[in-house]
Amino acid sequence: MTGPSVVIIGAGVVGAALADELSARGWTDVTVVDQGDVPATGGSSSHAPGLVFQINGSKTMTEMARYTVEKFVELDSFHQVGGLEVATTPERLVELRRRHGWATSWGIETHLLSAEESVARHSLLDPGTVLGGLYIPTDGLAKAVKAVDAQLARARSRGVRVLARHEVLDITTEGGRVKAVVTDRGDIPADLVVCCAGIWGPKVARMVGMDLPLTPLAHQLAWTGQVPDLAGQTVEVSRPILRHQDADLYYRERFDTLGIGYYGHRPMPISADDILSVDEAEVMPSVLTFTPDDFADAWTETRRLLPSTRSAKVEEGINGLFSFTTDHLPLMGESRDVEGFWVAEAVWVTHSAGVGRAMAEWLVDGHCSSFDLHECDVNRFEPHQIAPDYVRARGCQNYVEVYDIIHPLQPMEEPRPLRTSPFHTRQRELGAMFLEASGWERPQWYEANAPLVAGRDIPPPGDWAARYWSPIVGAEAQATREGVALYDMTALKRLEVSGPGAVAFLQRLTTGDVDKSVGSVTYCLLLDVDGGIRSDVTVARLGPQEFQVGANGNLDLDWFDRHRPADVFVRDITPGTCCVGVWGPKARDLVQPLTRADLKALRYFRGTRTHLGNVPVTMLRLSYVGELGWEIYTTADLGLKLWDTLWQAGQDHLGPQGVIAGGRGAFTSLRLEKGYRSFGTDMTFEHDPYEAGLGFAVKLDKGDFIGREALLARKESVTRKLACLLTDEVVMGKEPVYDGDRPVGYVTSAAYGHTIGRAIAYAWLPAPLATPGQTVHIGYFDRRVEAVVAEEPLFDPAMTRLRG
Numbered sequence: 008m009t010g011p012s013v014v015i016i017g018a019g020v021v022g023a024a025l026a027d028e029l030s031a032r033g034w035t036d037v038t039v040v041d042q043g044d045v046p047a048t049g050g051s052s053s054h055a056p057g058l059v060f061q062i063n064g065s066k067t068m069t070e071m072a073r074y075t076v077e078k079f080v081e082l083d084s085f086h087q088v089g090g091l092e093v094a095t096t097p098e099r100l101v102e103l104r105r106r107h108g109w110a111t112s113w114g115i116e117t118h119l120l121s122a123e124e125s126v127a128r129h130s131l132l133d134p135g136t137v138l139g140g141l142y143i144p145t146d147g148l149a150k151a152v153k154a155v156d157a158q159l160a161r162a163r164s165r166g167v168r169v170l171a172r173h174e175v176l177d178i179t180t181e182g183g184r185v186k187a188v189v190t191d192r193g194d195i196p197a198d199l200v201v202c203c204a205g206i207w208g209p210k211v212a213r214m215v216g217m218d219l220p221l222t223p224l225a226h227q228l229a230w231t232g233q234v235p236d237l238a239g240q241t242v243e244v245s246r247p248i249l250r251h252q253d254a255d256l257y258y259r260e261r262f263d264t265l266g267i268g269y270y271g272h273r274p275m276p277i278s279a280d281d282i283l284s285v286d287e288a289e290v291m292p293s294v295l296t297f298t299p300d301d302f303a304d305a306w307t308e309t310r311r312l313l314p315s316t317r318s319a320k321v322e323e324g325i326n327g328l329f330s331f332t333t334d335h336l337p338l339m340g341e342s343r344d345v346e347g348f349w350v351a352e353a354v355w356v357t358h359s360a361g362v363g364r365a366m367a368e369w370l371v372d373g374h375c376s377s378f379d380l381h382e383c384d385v386n387r388f389e390p391h392q393i394a395p396d397y398v399r400a401r402g403c404q405n406y407v408e409v410y411d412i413i414h415p416l417q418p419m420e421e422p423r424p425l426r427t428s429p430f431h432t433r434q435r436e437l438g439a440m441f442l443e444a445s446g447w448e449r450p451q452w453y454e455a456n457a458p459l460v461a462g463r464d465i466p467p468p469g470d471w472a473a474r475y476w477s478p479i480v481g482a483e484a485q486a487t488r489e490g491v492a493l494y495d496m497t498a499l500k501r502l503e504v505s506g507p508g509a510v511a512f513l514q515r516l517t518t519g520d521v522d523k524s525v526g527s528v529t530y531c532l533l534l535d536v537d538g539g540i541r542s543d544v545t546v547a548r549l550g551p552q553e554f555q556v557g558a559n560g561n562l563d564l565d566w567f568d569r570h571r572p573a574d575v576f577v578r579d580i581t582p583g584t585c586c587v588g589v590w591g592p593k594a595r596d597l598v599q600p601l602t603r604a605d606l607k608a609l610r611y612f613r614g615t616r617t618h619l620g621n622v623p624v625t626m627l628r629l630s631y632v633g634e635l636g637w638e639i640y641t642t643a644d645l646g647l648k649l650w651d652t653l654w655q656a657g658q659d660h661l662g663p664q665g666v667i668a669g670g671r672g673a674f675t676s677l678r679l680e681k682g683y684r685s686f687g688t689d690m691t692f693e694h695d696p697y698e699a700g701l702g703f704a705v706k707l708d709k710g711d712f713i714g715r716e717a718l719l720a721r722k723e724s725v726t727r728k729l730a731c732l733l734t735d736e737v738v739m740g741k742e743p744v745y746d747g748d749r750p751v752g753y754v755t756s757a758a759y760g761h762t763i764g765r766a767i768a769y770a771w772l773p774a775p776l777a778t779p780g781q782t783v784h785i786g787y788f789d790r791r792v793e794a795v796v797a798e799e800p801l802f803d804p805a806m807t808r809l810r811g
């Protein structure tokens with residue numbers, strides 16, 4: 008097998024890893040082209056300082072880093088000296104405990120160190136400045152150019168061609184497919200083109216009309232002269248690589264000198280078009296002239312942390328270009344518009360081999376089985392997120408925040424507001440505390456509900472969980488179960504699927520039987536070919552050939568578009584419509600007077616089109632919060648009228664405070680009491696329905712559908728399960744779960760259940776431990792919190808609320 012003809016653009020760490028991984032899988036008709044020399048091409052890989060710190064809040068990124076370390080060790084391109092992150096502030100000391108939790112959750116061994124232990128690991132540290140540290144034994148220093156060379160050599164030995172000094176000028180297409188890569192030294196025909204061009208990625212992608220949301224930013228890396236305490240050191244590195252995140256700094260040794268990387272200076276973005284060519288550039292294209300003024304604070308801080316540098320000098324430095332995205336994650340996958348044009352972009356050395364492997368699996372097998380790529384897919388973005396201004400602003404902001412302590416609920420500050428639902432004005436009047444979701448301003452709670460707190464038992468959570476929190480969250484949750492509340496569901500992605508082929512299409516793409524009567528609503532899943540969950544959706548049949556799909560994000564739209572035959576139309580109707588969830592035992596008292604439709608006759612999981620007052624609406628009777636009521640949709644122009652109509656009905660029929668607005672905080676608490684999973688948090692591409700407790704949504708006997716065959720095998724081999732835990736402490740998600748001293752899983756979603764009066768945490772556990780009554784412990788900062796596996800759902804298992 009030689010596979011299709013593949014042209015990889017860029018012979019840096021990513022292109023080299025991909026060439027190696029593809030050829031290892033038998034795809035050998037592969038050509039790697041680069042405008043520069045090989046293996047030091049002049050791109051970011053050629054100047055990268057090579058520090059590999061594996062820990063990341065993202066499980067996928069951590070796993071890709073771990074794979075990179077393993078591979079580089081095998082390639083003799085890694086100094087495994089360990090990594091040390093130090094704290095010089097009390098806040099950072101706490102943050103290191105959280106990072107220790109992530110590492111444990113994702114299977115990386117780490118050790119929390121005292122100040123003395125930190126200094127013992129890294130003797131240059133000032134004992135009086137350091138408060139403690141986190142030590143990662145498997146971290147270390149990558150030799151990026153050597154790794155490129157080694158991977159390209161292996162690829163070459165299997166038949167891969169590597170063409171240095173070939174500048175890509177254009178990419179030709181035919182009938183919406185790539186056809187050839189045009190270089191200054193001739194055309195190279197290609198079935199598949201993979202853009203691994205790093206900082207030049209936006210320029211290459213534009214050759215096929217693709218906007219790549221990536222910003223090259225300059226980053227300072229300086230080198231000292233001899234540091235007295237390192238004098239005579241004959242090995243390149245002997246101490247762990249070092250991070251001083253409180254001052255945006257990192258360090259590596261180079262014999263008797265130190266390399267110092269700095270993120271604390273002003274962001275210095277540059278357009279991919281303005282990067283110099285290999286021959287124009289003084290050092291190399293990815294290296295700009297060092298600007299000493301920007302480094303002044305870094306040097307002061309370095310001399311404080313590492314006293315031995317006080318008698319040393321900064322002798323040289325660079326402003327090195329590398330790639331930033333809007334969310335710190337790479338860009339992987341195939342163009343939406345041009346078949347056969349793939350990207351693997353915005354990847355640092357740390358994750359490069361993992362990305363190479365993931366891409367090779369994706370290309371060869373049609374899906375990636377080693378890593379969950381939902382966070383990395385290049386098609387994840389909403390339209391506003393690829394606007395050049397947004398890409399640059401977020402790229403710069405992410406540069407500034409790279410080492411900051413970021414709370415999981417912390418919204419971006421700029422650019423905001425971007426997307427506002429039609430209810431926004433009223434929400435502001437009610438004192439909404441807005442957070443952000445896919446660009447939407449979304450209320451977390453409403454200050455107007457403060458009077459509801461009086462007389463309720465709402466225990467305050469601990470410090471970390473108390474951020475972006477108010478007791479009003481608890482009051483809104485309880486009030487929803489007592490009366491009726493309006494929840495803004497506009498941010499919920501909505502797709503219209505229509506046309507003669509719509510039924511057959513949805514039967515094939517979902518796990519549910521959607522060929523039911525008009526008015527039916529079906530909860531089901533989208534699976535990949537390996538049986539992994541791509542999304543969970545609701546499919547409402549609004550006409551014989553017309554469906555409304557409640558989805559999770561842009562990847563659902565992309566998945567539908569890729570599989571859509573010519574007689575099916577898929578349209579994202581989210582921006583042009585809005586949705587309010589009207590939920591609670593008094594929901595019918597509120598809404599029935601507004602319509603001639605008999606709401607009692609509209610059963611659970613049925614939908615209808617009707618009018619509420621003057622407003623044409625689609626009503627779907629279902630509820631993510633587990634209460635009687637409907638999701639009510641209308642067009643954006645009538646959204647404000649819909650809200651006002653419902654609000655006024657509250658005053659008319661239920662009295663003051665008869666209807667309230669509820670925020671996302673209450674929503675999450677209610678959803679977890681009801682046991683409803685959230686895609687992307689509770690389950691991802693790596694999980695199958697049986698592990699996730701969603702087997703009920705799979706109709707194996709309805710006929711064939713994507714993922715069915717793989718599922719039949721996976722059904723019999725469930726080794727892990729998503730379990731519901733009850734605890735006394737509200738945690739936040741991603742914490743490790745221990746059985747005795749052994750880490751066995753990790754938390755996904757967590758919240759306080761204000762109806763049941765207990766803290767809830769969902770967690771992945773080995774199947775044998777996922778049995779009700781089993782005691783485990785959650786690692787929360789420096790404590791172990793006892794948790795007991797509970798029967799699901801915690802609230803209303805008999806469904807009396809929803810079916811009432």
Ligand code: THG
Nearest residue numbers: 530543544545557558559612629630631638683684
């Ligand atoms: N509303 C709509 N679409 C959605 C969501 C939503 N799509 C994405 C996401 N949220 C899907 N998640 C769920 C989760 C649970 C339920 C609905 C959407 C749900 N489940 C019931 C249960 O499990 O008991 C019913 C299952 C059934 O009858 O098959 O209601 O919030 N529109």
